[in-house]
Amino acid sequence: MALHLRSSRSAILSKLKPWFGLGRHLRGNPPSVRVLEYPLVGFSRRFSSTMSEKLPVIGRDDDAKTQALDFPGGKVPFTPEMRFISESSKERVPCYRVLDENGGQIPNSQFVQVGEEMAVKIYRHMVTLRMMDNVFYEAQRQGRLSFYATSLGEEAINIASAAALAIDDVIFPQYREPGVLLWRGFTLQEFANQCFGNEADYGKGRQMPIHYGSNRLNYFTVSATIATQLPHAVGAAYSLKMDKKDACSVTFFGDGGSSEGDFHGALNFAAVTESPVLFICRNNGWAISTPTSDQFRSDGVVAKGRAYGVRSIRVDGNDALAMYSAVHAAREMAITEQRPILIEALTYRVGHHSTSDDSTRYRSADEIESWNVGRSPVTIFRKWIEGKGWWSEEAETELRREVKKQILEAIQLAEKTKKPPLKHLFEDVYNVPSSNLEEQEMSLRQIVKSRPLDYPSDVPL
Amino acid sequence: MSAILQGAGAATALSPFNSVDSKKLAASRRSLPVRVGGYIVARSGVSKSFPSGLRVRRSEQLIANAVATKADGAASSTSSKPGHELLLFEALQEGLEEEMERDARVCVMGEDVGHYGGSYKVTKDLAKKFGDLRVLDTPICENAFTGMGIGAAMTGLRPVVEGMNMGFLLLAFNQISNNCGMLHYTSGGQFTIPIVIRGPGGVGRQLGAEHSQRLESYFQSIPGIQMVACSTPYNAKGLMKAAIRSENPVILFEHVLLYNLKERIPDEEYVCNLEEAEMVRPGEHVTILTYSRMRYHVMQAAKTLVNKGFDPEVIDIRSLKPFDLYTIGNSVKKTHRVLIVEECMRTGGIGASLTAAINENFHDYLDAPVVCLSSQDVPTPYAGTLEEWTVVQPAQIVTAVEQLCL
Numbered sequence: 001m002a003l004h005l006r007s008s009r010s011a012i013l014s015k016l017k018p019w020f021g022l023g024r025h026l027r028g029n030p031p032s033v034r035v036l037e038y039p040l041v042g043f044s045r046r047f048s049s050t051m052s053e054k055l056p057v058i059g060r061d062d063d064a065k066t067q068a069l070d071f072p073g074g075k076v077p078f079t080p081e082m083r084f085i086s087e088s089s090k091e092r093v094p095c096y097r098v099l100d101e102n103g104g105q106i107p108n109s110q111f112v113q114v115g116e117e118m119a120v121k122i123y124r125h126m127v128t129l130r131m132m133d134n135v136f137y138e139a140q141r142q143g144r145l146s147f148y149a150t151s152l153g154e155e156a157i158n159i160a161s162a163a164a165l166a167i168d169d170v171i172f173p174q175y176r177e178p179g180v181l182l183w184r185g186f187t188l189q190e191f192a193n194q195c196f197g198n199e200a201d202y203g204k205g206r207q208m209p210i211h212y213g214s215n216r217l218n219y220f221t222v223s224a225t226i227a228t229q230l231p232h233a234v235g236a237a238y239s240l241k242m243d244k245k246d247a248c249s250v251t252f253f254g255d256g257g258s259s260e261g262d263f264h265g266a267l268n269f270a271a272v273t274e275s276p277v278l279f280i281c282r283n284n285g286w287a288i289s290t291p292t293s294d295q296f297r298s299d300g301v302v303a304k305g306r307a308y309g310v311r312s313i314r315v316d317g318n319d320a321l322a323m324y325s326a327v328h329a330a331r332e333m334a335i336t337e338q339r340p341i342l343i344e345a346l347t348y349r350v351g352h353h354s355t356s357d358d359s360t361r362y363r364s365a366d367e368i369e370s371w372n373v374g375r376s377p378v379t380i381f382r383k384w385i386e387g388k389g390w391w392s393e394e395a396e397t398e399l400r401r402e403v404k405k406q407i408l409e410a411i412q413l414a415e416k417t418k419k420p421p422l423k424h425l426f427e428d429v430y431n432v433p434s435s436n437l438e439e440q441e442m443s444l445r446q447i448v449k450s451r452p453l454d455y456p457s458d459v460p461l
Numbered sequence: 462m463s464a465i466l467q468g469a470g471a472a473t474a475l476s477p478f479n480s481v482d483s484k485k486l487a488a489s490r491r492s493l494p495v496r497v498g499g500y501i502v503a504r505s506g507v508s509k510s511f512p513s514g515l516r517v518r519r520s521e522q523l524i525a526n527a528v529a530t531k532a533d534g535a536a537s538s539t540s541s542k543p544g545h546e547l548l549l550f551e552a553l554q555e556g557l558e559e560e561m562e563r564d565a566r567v568c569v570m571g572e573d574v575g576h577y578g579g580s581y582k583v584t585k586d587l588a589k590k591f592g593d594l595r596v597l598d599t600p601i602c603e604n605a606f607t608g609m610g611i612g613a614a615m616t617g618l619r620p621v622v623e624g625m626n627m628g629f630l631l632l633a634f635n636q637i638s639n640n641c642g643m644l645h646y647t648s649g650g651q652f653t654i655p656i657v658i659r660g661p662g663g664v665g666r667q668l669g670a671e672h673s674q675r676l677e678s679y680f681q682s683i684p685g686i687q688m689v690a691c692s693t694p695y696n697a698k699g700l701m702k703a704a705i706r707s708e709n710p711v712i713l714f715e716h717v718l719l720y721n722l723k724e725r726i727p728d729e730e731y732v733c734n735l736e737e738a739e740m741v742r743p744g745e746h747v748t749i750l751t752y753s754r755m756r757y758h759v760m761q762a763a764k765t766l767v768n769k770g771f772d773p774e775v776i777d778i779r780s781l782k783p784f785d786l787y788t789i790g791n792s793v794k795k796t797h798r799v800l801i802v803e804e805c806m807r808t809g810g811i812g813a814s815l816t817a818a819i820n821e822n823f824h825d826y827l828d829a830p831v832v833c834l835s836s837q838d839v840p841t842p843y844a845g846t847l848e849e850w851t852v853v854q855p856a857q858i859v860t861a862v863e864q865l866c867l
Contacts, residue, residue, distance in 0.1 A: 170616060203649040213648045220615060221648035225639045231608025232640070238609060239616040242568070242594060249612075262635075265605025272600055428650040429685050431708040434736070434783040 093302050095346055096326060097316035101375060103383025111325040112164075116390045122163050122320055123385055126155040126378050127396075128403050129179045132188060133351070135407045136195060140209075140355045144415060145195055147209045151176045153318070153350030156377035157282050159183055160323035161250075161345075165331060168247035170236045171219045172229035175210055176282060177252045184217040188406050192414035199460075204428070205420035227257040230266035230279065234340075237275035241338060248276040248334045256287025258301045264308075270340035271309040278330050279310070279342045282317065284349035289362040305342035317345030318377040321384070348375065421460040422448070544727045550720040552694035553583045556701035557621065559730070561591055564619060567705055570597040570606050571623030571660075580625050581661055581720050607633035607658065611640050614656040619705060627662030627714065628674035641710045642685030657704045658712045663754055663804055664852050665717035670840035673848075677714055677781050678810045688781040689735055690714040690753045694724040696779060699733025707735060714781070716754045738785035744774030746866050748792040750815060751802040752778045755853060759802050762858035771862060781811055789815075790823055797828040798865050802853055807835045832861055 068075040098109040114122070133150040140148040151158055158179025165171075171180055178191065193200040195209035203213060203221065213221025220236075223229060233251035240247055257263060258281055270277050281301040285292055298304055305312025311333065315326045323345060330341040348371040352359045359368070373379075385391040426433050426441045433441070448455045547555065561567045569584055575598035578585035588596040599606040603624060610620040624630040630637065637658065645653055664673045677688055687709050691697035697715070704711035741756065742763060751759045756777045763773050774792055778785065793799055799819055803812040812833040819831050834853045841851055 172612070201649065202651060203647060206649060207647045211647065213651055215648070215651040221644060221652060223640055223644060223647070225635060228608060228636060228640055229612075231605045231636070232612030232615065234605070235609035235612025235614070235618075235620070236616040237612075238594075238597070239613045239618045242618065249616075261602070262604055262608060265600075265602035266608070268600050268602065269605050269609060273594075273597065428646045430645075430687070431653070434687075435786065436783045 087297070088299060089303075092299050093314045095314045095316050096322050097319045098321040098325065099319045099380055099384055101380060103380050103387060105384070111321050112328045114321065114324060116388070118163065119381075119385050119388070120390055122159050122324070123378075123381055123391065124399060125159045125162075125179065125183055126320070126381060127399055128188075129155050129158060129182055130378055131400065131403050132178075132182075132191065132407055135404070135411065136191075136209075137351070137355065139411055144411070145209055145355075147355055148195065149175060149210050149354035150351035151179060153348050153371060153377065154282055154284060155179060156320040156323050156381065157280070157317045157345045157347060160320040161280060161327040164324045164327035165250060166247065167218065168245065169218065169331070170233075170240070170247070170249050172233040172236065172249065172251040173212075173219065173222055174226070174229065174253045174257060174282075175222050175224070176254065178210065178212060180252075181212055181214065181217060181219050184214075184219065186212065186214060186217060186219075188410040189413065190214075192407075192410040193417065196411075196414040196417070197419065198414055198417035199420045200414075200417055201420070204424040206424070206428075227253055227260035227262040227266075229253070230257075230260075230262045231269065233277050233279075234266050234270045234273065234275055237270065237277035237340075238273055241273070241275050246335060248278060248331055250278040250280065250331075252280045252282060254287060255281065255283040255285065255292050255295055255301060256290065257281070258304070259287075259295055267304070267308040267310050267340065267342065274338045275340060276334040276338055277340045278327065278334055279340060280327070281342070281344045282347060283344050284317075284347045286349050286353070286359070286363070288353045288357060289359070300344055300346070302342065302344040310340050310342045312342035312344065314344045314346065317347030318375050318380060320377060320381045347377075350376075419459045423461075544725045546723060546725045547694055548720065549691075549694045549697050549715075549722045549724075550581055550583050552698040552724075552726060553691075553701050553715065554585055554587070556698035557583065557705070558587060558590070560702055560705040561587065561595070564705075566617060567619045567621065568595045568597065568613070569621045569623065570599055570610055570613075572599055572601060572606075572625050574598060574623050579623060581715075581717075583659075583715075583720075584623065603629050603632035604636050607636040608640065610656050610658070611636060611644070611654055614654045614710075615644065615652045619655050619657075621657045621659065621705065624658065624660030626672050626674075626717075627660045627676040628671055630658065630660065630676055631674070631679070633658075634679070637680065637686070637710075637712075638683045642683040645709075646685055653708055654710045655705075655708050656710045657701075657707075658710070659701075659704070659715060661715045661717040661720070663714075663716040663718070664836070664841055664848065667843055667845055667848060668717070668841075669843050673841035675805045675810065675836075676712075678805045680712060681782050681811060681814060685710065686782065687711045687735060688714065689779055690716075690781055692716070692719060692753050692756045692777055692779070694722060695726045696733050696739060696777075698726060699731055700735065700779070702732045703735045706732065711735065714753065718754055733779075736780045736783060736785055738788040739777040739779050740774075740788070741777050742773065742775040744772040744796070746772045746796060747774065747798040747800055747862055748789070748796045749773050749775045749800045749802060749858070749862070750778050750789060751775065752781065752811070753804065755802045755804050758853060758855050759858055762855035762862070765855065765859050766862055769859075769863075771866060773862060778815070784815060784818055786818060786822060789819065793819060793823045794826045797826055799827065799831045800858070800861055800865055801831065801833040801835075802858055803833070803835050804852060805835055806838045807833075808838050810835050829865055832865055834858065834861055 067078060069078045098106060098111045100106055129151060133152055136145060136148045137150055139145045154176060158177055162180040162183035167184060173180065191212065194203060194212050197205035203211065207221070208224065211222040211224065213219060220229070220232065229251050230253060233249045237249035240249060253263065267279065283292065283301055287295055300314065302312045302314040313326055315322050317323060326343055330343055333339065334341050350368060350372045382391060422445070426437050429437060445461070448461065569587060573580060574584040575588040575593050575596050584596060607622055610622040613620045641654055641656060662674060662676050677690065680686065680688060687707065689700050689704065689711060691700045691713065700713060704713050741760065749759050759775055763775060766773050774796055776788060776792055778789065801812040801815055803810055805811050812835050816831045816833050834857055836851045836853065839851060842848055
C-alpha cells in the first residue's frame, strides 16, 4: 500500500461531508458498524467513509465488492442475510482407501509405494498381533490371566501406522494399540511378562494386563483413563518442538475417547502451540456398548478437526496401504510444517471391549461375523500381497506355526516366572521412598513375618 | 551469635517473632546449614536420608532459626552481604528465573503467564527474557495444560504449570491424580514426571467461594505427589527452586494474601528442603503447628500469649505431604500439647490428617488431646464480615492455647 496515497486520501476525505460518504447499500447499517474504506483511486467518492483516518486499510487486490468487519481475531466478511450453518453437510467426509475388500488396488488410487520386504513385514506383524490376541484371550478364559483386551479387526491401524513412523516418534497409546509396540520390537515374551505381572515385567507388576510401556521403544505406559494421553502427546510435541527434533508425537484414541474433555483441550492446544502431533482416532463403531450414534452427532471425528483449526483426513482403517500412506504423509506435514494432524481411521471392533464384556448382548453375532469374514484387514492385505506374488499358502502355514509356538512358549515361561518382590510395592512412588512409606513398609513386613501362613508363598519379599 | 540472629531477625512486617531468643536455642539440637554443591541447603541434622537423597549427619551444634541463615560460621557473618529486600511474589519470580537460567529444560505454562506476567505477577518479564514458547500462554483448559505439562515432563522438560487460582486445578484433578501421581509408579519407574504445579489458593479478601478453595485438602491423598506450602519470601524462593529441582511431581501452594509480604533474603543462592518443617519460634508450653497464611495469625496470637505468660513453640510445617514428623515429633516430645491452626475446612483437611498422624505416632507424649482449629465446613461467603469468621482468627488461637495449657 503506497503511503503517499494514504495520506492524500485522508486529506481529501476529511473535507467530505458525512452524508455524502455512505454507499446506498450501507445505509441500513447501524451506526456502530465500522465500515472499511475503499481505495479512492478509480472509485466514486460515494463509497468513502468518514472514519477513514482511524480505520486500517484493506488490501487493494481484494474484490471491490468484498466488505468485511474488523473484530478481535481478524477480518470477517459480513452478510445481511441471516443464515444458519447446517448441523451437517450434505455429504459425509469421504473416506480414503486404496484396496477394496478383495485386496485389489482401486484404480487411480494414490498411495505411498510399499516394497516387498516392507509389505511382508507388515503382514507378518498383523498376523502375529492377531494370533497373540487370540491366544491371550483364551488364556484369560482359562483363568491363567486376569484380564485382556483384543485389537481384533484393527490390525491394519496398529501395524501400518507403526510402519509409517520412525523410532524417535513418541507414542501415547490408549490401550488397543499393542501392535505399535510389537512393530517396534517388543517381544512376545515381554508382552506376556506384563500380562502376567511377573518380576520381568517392566512395569514391575503394577499395572493391569495390556497396560504396556517401554521407554526404550518410546511407547508411553498405558494409563487406563480415557483420552488423558492426548494432552500428554501435545506436551511431548511441545518438548520436541523446543528441541527442534526431527520427530513427532503420536497418540491413539477411540471414538468414545473423542467425547472426553481432554480431546477437545488437546486438539485446541495442539493447534495453538503449532506442535507436531498426530491424533489417530480408531473409530471402531463402539465404546463398550455405546454405538457412535449415541456418542456424537457430528460426522464422525474427522469433522471436528476443522473446528479446532487442525488438518484432518478420514481413512479406511481396514486398509493397511491407505493407513500407511496417510500416516506417512501426516507425519511429514506435522514435522515440516509444525502442525497437528487428525486422522480418523474407520474400522470395526470385532472383539469384545475386553474380557469383562460380552458384546453379543448389544449387537448381533451376525454383524460381528460379517466384519470378521468380509472386511478383515488381515485378509484384505494378504490378498494384496499374494496377488503381488510376495506371499503363499506355505508361507502362511509356516508363519502361523512359528508364531503359535513362540506365543505358547512365552506364556508358559511368563506363568512360571516369579512375581515381583514386596519392595516393589513401595518403590517408585517417589524417586526415593518417603518417611511415611518406609514406615508403612516396615509395618507390612512385620505383619508378614508374624503371620507367614496368611501370606502367599510364591511372592518373594 | 548475635549477627546470625540479626540475619534471622530480618522480619517480615507481620511477624516480629522471627527473631530468636538465644537461650531457647540451647534446647534444640540442630546442625548448621550445610553448603552442598555450591548452594546452601538450610536444614536440620537428621540421621536418615530425605527423599532428595542427601544424607546429613546428626549434629550437636546449634542453629539460628531456619528462616534466614548464613552458611559460614558466626565469625564471618558480620562481614557477609546483608542480602536484598523483596516481596514474596518477587521472590518466587527470582527463584523461577534463576532455575530457568540454570537449566534450559525448565519451562512455564499456564493462563496469562506470558506477556501478562501472570495474574499475580510471578512470571513477570519471563516471557520477554525467555521467549513465548518457553513461557507459554495456554488456552483455558486446566486439564489439558496440566496434561501437556505431564507429557512434556515425561519427554525431558521440567515444566512449571501455573493454576491461575488453585481452585481451577480441580479441573485438572484427573491428570494430577491419575497420571501425574501414578505414571512413575505404574510404568515401573521408566518415566519420571519432574513437574511443578503451583498457584495461589486459600481464602482471600472477598473473592467468593469458588476462588477461596483450599486444594491441599483434596490433593493430600494422591499417592506419588509432594505438597509444600510457602509462607515467607525466603521459603517461597527456596521451595520454588527445590520443587523445580526435584524429580518428583511437586505441588507448591501459595496464598493469595501473602504475595506482598516483604523480607530481606540472602543474595547467595540457596534452596530449601522440601520435606522439612520450619521452626518459627521455639517454646516450651505448647506446639502450634500451622502453615501458609495462618502462620501470621498464629504469630500475632503468640504476641498476646507471651504477654500473658505463655511460651508457645510455633512450627510452620511447610511440607504438607509428607509431614515432617521428625521436627513435629521432637516438638511434641518437649511440650506435650499440640494445637493445629489451619485454613482448611474441618472435614478432611490437612489438620485432620496431621491430628491422626500425631495421635498415632506420639500418643504417649501427649498430655491433652490434639486441638485443631480450622475453617468451618461452609463455602466461603463473599460478605467481608462473614468471610472473616470462616478463617481462624488470633483471638481464637489465644483462647485455644489458654484452654490447652490449663
